[in-house]
Amino acid sequence: MIEKVADNWRLRGQRYRLEGEVCPHCGAVIFPPRDICPECGKPAKEPKPLSGRGEVYSFSTVYSPPEGFEAYVPYTVALVKLEEGPMVTAQLTDVAPDEVEIGMKVEMVTRKLRARGEEGTIIYGYKFRPML
Amino acid sequence: MGEVKVMRSRRAVGIVGYGSYIPMYRLSDAEIARVWKGGGRGPVEEKAVAGLDEDTVTIAIEAARNALARAGIPSQALQAVWVGSESPPYAVKPASTLVAEAIGATPWHLAADFEFACKAGTEALQAAMGLVGSEMGDYALAIGADTAQGRPGDQLEYTAASGGTAFIVGPAEEALARCLGSLSYVTDTPDFWRRAYQHYPRHGGRFTGEPAYFHHIESAARALMEAMGMTAADFRYAVFHQPNVKFPRRVAKRLGFTPEQIAPGLLSGRIGNTYAGAAITGFSATLDVARPGDRILLVSFGSGAGSDAFVWEVTEKIEARRDLAPTVEAYIRRRVEIDYALYVRYRGKILMK
Numbered sequence: 001m002i003e004k005v006a007d008n009w010r011l012r013g014q015r016y017r018l019e020g021e022v023c024p025h026c027g028a029v030i031f032p033p034r035d036i037c038p039e040c041g042k043p044a045k046e047p048k049p050l051s052g053r054g055e056v057y058s059f060s061t062v063y064s065p066p067e068g069f070e071a072y073v074p075y076t077v078a079l080v081k082l083e084e085g086p087m088v089t090a091q092l093t094d095v096a097p098d099e100v101e102i103g104m105k106v107e108m109v110t111r112k113l114r115a116r117g118e119e120g121t122i123i124y125g126y127k128f129r130p131m132l
Numbered sequence: 133m134g135e136v137k138v139m140r141s142r143r144a145v146g147i148v149g150y151g152s153y154i155p156m157y158r159l160s161d162a163e164i165a166r167v168w169k170g171g172g173r174g175p176v177e178e179k180a181v182a183g184l185d186e187d188t189v190t191i192a193i194e195a196a197r198n199a200l201a202r203a204g205i206p207s208q209a210l211q212a213v214w215v216g217s218e219s220p221p222y223a224v225k226p227a228s229t230l231v232a233e234a235i236g237a238t239p240w241h242l243a244a245d246f247e248f249a250c251k252a253g254t255e256a257l258q259a260a261m262g263l264v265g266s267e268m269g270d271y272a273l274a275i276g277a278d279t280a281q282g283r284p285g286d287q288l289e290y291t292a293a294s295g296g297t298a299f300i301v302g303p304a305e306e307a308l309a310r311c312l313g314s315l316s317y318v319t320d321t322p323d324f325w326r327r328a329y330q331h332y333p334r335h336g337g338r339f340t341g342e343p344a345y346f347h348h349i350e351s352a353a354r355a356l357m358e359a360m361g362m363t364a365a366d367f368r369y370a371v372f373h374q375p376n377v378k379f380p381r382r383v384a385k386r387l388g389f390t391p392e393q394i395a396p397g398l399l400s401g402r403i404g405n406t407y408a409g410a411a412i413t414g415f416s417a418t419l420d421v422a423r424p425g426d427r428i429l430l431v432s433f434g435s436g437a438g439s440d441a442f443v444w445e446v447t448e449k450i451e452a453r454r455d456l457a458p459t460v461e462a463y464i465r466r467r468v469e470i471d472y473a474l475y476v477r478y479r480g481k482i483l484m485k
């Protein structure tokens with residue numbers, strides 16, 4: 001339990017505010033942060049706040065959710081292509097599953113992802129919604 | 133009774149950025165009345181309801197991001213992040229640290245949650261003005277946000293709503309609205325309360341009107357206007373706490389304000405009572421339409437009880453910053469109607485006591 005709290009805590013920069021990295025060698029924008037550039041293989045640790053704007057690249061609607069997400073069913077998970085380049089998988093929010101389209105402009109919001117029962121911590125993180 | 137104390141900081145201060153957030157779901161009073169009384173209406177048309185993945189923290193985060201966008205300052209410049217609410221997601225663990233982390237303000241700043249029913253947000257705003265006004269810091273973030281809940285079938289259920297507003301206080305030279313003076317009027321009045329570990333609040337019925345809402349707002353507003361040598365005619369707009377539509381209309385009339393002066397800031401008919409977010413979201417909507425030189429009177433009310441009153445003067449900086457974030461009206465127009473069954477699911481309202 002404590003270990004899991006720590007795991008989530010370490011991810012708070014990327015989870016809460018979509019903080020990525022930029023490669024000082026080739027300029028690639030990296031998300032999620034992994035400290036090694038996927039383009040050139042060199043170390044890349046420079047934090048880079050992302051705009052949060054992007055568009056839906058593909059999506060699917062979830063009816064049989066993993067544990068902890070039952071309350072949100074049905075919901076849509078999308079592959080979002082960010083303005084800066086990286087692709088990110090995230091839940092869509094403030095939109096009915098039948099309103100989602102490929103190419104739809106979306107923006108990042110920080111929402112509740114799930115709670116660990118009635119007594120555990122509440123996990124917050126990025127989701128995407130139709131651009132306001 | 134003591135002497136009236138108008139507060140003015142040594143260094144002149146104002147609002148350099150403001151922003152709001154209102155969830156998109158709407159529940160009508162007619163729908164609540166259908167379920168509990170077999171028909172009829174309520175004190176507002178409809179109220180804003182938070183979605184399943186929203187709470188006071190997520191509302192505060194979006195309002196804060198909008199305020200930062202309008203202020204045009206980096207989040208690291210903030211020296212305080214204060215959240216006023218009666219519905220923080222944790223009983224123990226600050227909402228303010230979550231908000232601060234999400235906007236990238238951590239770690240070199242003050243952070244705390246303020247609690248004073250519907251006046252918690254304006255209390256945080258007064259404190260932010262004190263911090264900047266004393267030159268302990270240059271920028272401070274004050275937020276009022278709530279996801280208010282009423283007991284199913286109770287009168288409060290018709291109005292208890294979700295939403296919030298954030299302000300970044302900074303030096304007056306950078307402000308889009310300067311504060312000309314403020315004060316606070318507080319007494320111990322048990323008009324509304326919730327005991328520890330109880331799910332829903334209780335209220336004093338008729339006791340919530342004259343001795344609570346009207347007495348505190350009128351005392352604060354009259355004292356501030358008189359001390360500053362102003363009357364209702366010196367203001368372009370006025371905003372009062374809005375637990376319904378009737379109370380703010382009546383208190384405005386008693387204080388000499390016209391329906392036109394309170395129109396842009398009177399949102400309760402369309403979004404309900406957002407508690408700590410209520411008066412300040414009305415103020416935010418008023419800033420959305422205000423012109424340079426306009427004076428605005430803002431008076432909050434929090435049960436328990438007290439009122440904060442402020443006199444603001446809008447500057448020419450409003451014009452360039454207004455469009456840097458969504459207006460209150462944009463959030464109100466983003467609207468999805470839900471029925472009572474979906475509302476029960478969204479608000480986790482299975483507990484009936």
Ligand SMILES: [Zn+2]
Nearest residue numbers: 023026037040
């Ligand atoms: Zn690289």
